[in-house]
Amino acid sequence: MEAMADDSFSCNLNDLITKLDAPPIVYATKVPKLLLNRYLVGGLLGEGSYGKVKLCVDIDDQRRLAVKIITLRLVKKLPRGVENVDREADAMKRLEHKNVAKLFADFLSNDGAKRYLVMEWAVCSLHDLQTKGLEPASFSDTSDGELPTCRHLPESQARCYFAQLLNGVEYLHSMRLVHKDLKPGNLLLTEVHEIKITDFGVCEWLSELGPTADSADDDVITGSQATPAIQPPEVATGCRRLSGRKLDMYCCGVSLYFMVSGQVPYTGRSVLQIYEAIAAGSYTLPDWVSKPCRELIAELMSQQPGNRPSIEQARKYRWMLEQSKPDANWIQPTDVIEFESESVAIDRIMSQYRLAGQSRSPVTVDCSPSAASAEPTIKQVERKTGKKKHRCDLS
CATH class of the missing domain: 1.10.510.10 (Transferase(Phosphotransferase) domain 1)
Structure with a gap:
C-alpha cells in the first residue's frame, strides 16, 4: 500500500514538471473584460471616490477610449451621488464639441452593481x-x-x-x-x-x-x-x-x-x-x-x-x-505621463484577449443599457420597430 501511494505521488509530481524541450509557458497579464461584445477593458488610468477609469478598446472601430466604471453601492453613500452620475451622463449625451469629452456609451452590468460610461481617451x-x-x-x-x-x-x-x-x-x-x-x-x-x-x-x-x-x-x-x-x-x-x-x-x-x-x-x-x-x-x-x-x-x-x-x-x-x-x-x-501610441495600446490589449481565448474562456461581462437613461432599452426598440438597435447607439 505504501509503494502504491509513493507511485501515485510520483505521478502527480511529474504532472507539475515541464520538460526542457516543451513549449514555454506564457503567463498572461490580467485578461481584458469584454463589455457589450464590443469594448475591451484594459489597465487602470485613474481612480476616484466611487469608481475607476480604465483604458478601453472599441474592437469594432479599432479605437482607444476610456471607460468610467462606477460602483453604484459606493455612489449611493455619497450626498446626491446617484443624481450627479445621472446628470453627468445626461449632459454628455447632449454635447458635441471638439473641446468637450465625448460620451460613446452608457450602460449597466446586468446585476445592476456597476455603471459604465465609455468616453474619449486622453493622455x-x-x-x-x-x-x-x-x-x-x-x-x-x-x-x-x-x-x-x-x-x-x-x-x-x-x-x-x-x-x-x-x-x-x-x-x-x-x-x-x-x-x-x-x-x-x-x-x-x-x-x-x-x-x-x-x-x-x-x-x-x-x-x-x-x-x-x-x-x-x-x-x-x-x-x-x-x-x-x-x-x-x-x-x-x-x-x-x-x-x-x-x-x-x-x-x-x-x-x-x-x-x-x-x-x-x-x-x-x-x-x-x-x-x-x-x-x-x-x-x-x-x-x-x-x-x-x-x-x-x-x-x-x-x-x-x-x-x-x-x-x-x-x-x-x-x-x-x-x-x-x-x-x-x-x-x-x-x-x-507614461505613454504608448494608440496602435501599440490596441495591439497589446487585443493580444492579451486573443491569448486568453486560446487557453480558456475570455471574460465577458453581461451588460444592459442604463436604466437611468431616457432612451428606450434595446429590447423595447426591437419589439417596436422590428429592427436591431446597436447596443452603443446613443441617438
Whole structure:
C-alpha cells in the first residue's frame, strides 16, 4: 500500500514538471473584460471616490477610449451621488464639441452593481501635467502651510490651452449649460495639446427647458457643489442667487492662475478657512507671470461678478492676442505621463484577449443599457420597430 501511494505521488509530481524541450509557458497579464461584445477593458488610468477609469478598446472601430466604471453601492453613500452620475451622463449625451469629452456609451452590468460610461481617451488632465511626479498643490488640499510650487506652463502654452477652454465654455453656455467645476483636474489633454472638458456631475442647465430654452432671464443658478478652492466670492459669502456664466468665468480664471503659476490661489485648513480667504480676495502671483497675464487673471477673478469679462471680451485682452505656437519649452503630456501610441495600446490589449481565448474562456461581462437613461432599452426598440438597435447607439 505504501509503494502504491509513493507511485501515485510520483505521478502527480511529474504532472507539475515541464520538460526542457516543451513549449514555454506564457503567463498572461490580467485578461481584458469584454463589455457589450464590443469594448475591451484594459489597465487602470485613474481612480476616484466611487469608481475607476480604465483604458478601453472599441474592437469594432479599432479605437482607444476610456471607460468610467462606477460602483453604484459606493455612489449611493455619497450626498446626491446617484443624481450627479445621472446628470453627468445626461449632459454628455447632449454635447458635441471638439473641446468637450465625448460620451460613446452608457450602460449597466446586468446585476445592476456597476455603471459604465465609455468616453474619449486622453493622455492626462491638466492638473496631472503640472503635478505628476511632484508633491501636488492640490485643489482639495486643506493645509494652510506653504504649498510646494508645481510645474508652471510657459505662457504661450497656457494661452493655447486657455483659448481652447474658452471655446469649450462658450459652447456649453450656448447650450445653456453651466459647468460649475472648471478646475485643472477636469480639463483633459490629448497628445496633440487639445483640451477636453469633462466631469459634468455638478453642472446645471440654465432653464428647465434645457438646451432649447430661449428665455433671456435665465442666467441664475441657485448654488454650487463644486470644489471649494475654485469657488467665487459670491459662493464663499453665501449668496443664494448666482450668475452661472460669471461663475464659470471665475473658475476659468483660477485654472489660468494654476497654469501660469503652478500654485493654488487660496488654501486653508478647512472649507471655512478657504472660503474666508476667497472672500478676502488677496492672492499673490509669482514674479515670472507677465503683466498682461496678471491683468486678465485679475479681471476673471474679480470680487464683483459684473466686472468679470465675457468670453468674447476675454479673447480681446492683450495677453490673448500674443503668440501661442508650440516651442521647445512646452511641457509635453507624453513626457510627463507614461505613454504608448494608440496602435501599440490596441495591439497589446487585443493580444492579451486573443491569448486568453486560446487557453480558456475570455471574460465577458453581461451588460444592459442604463436604466437611468431616457432612451428606450434595446429590447423595447426591437419589439417596436422590428429592427436591431446597436447596443452603443446613443441617438
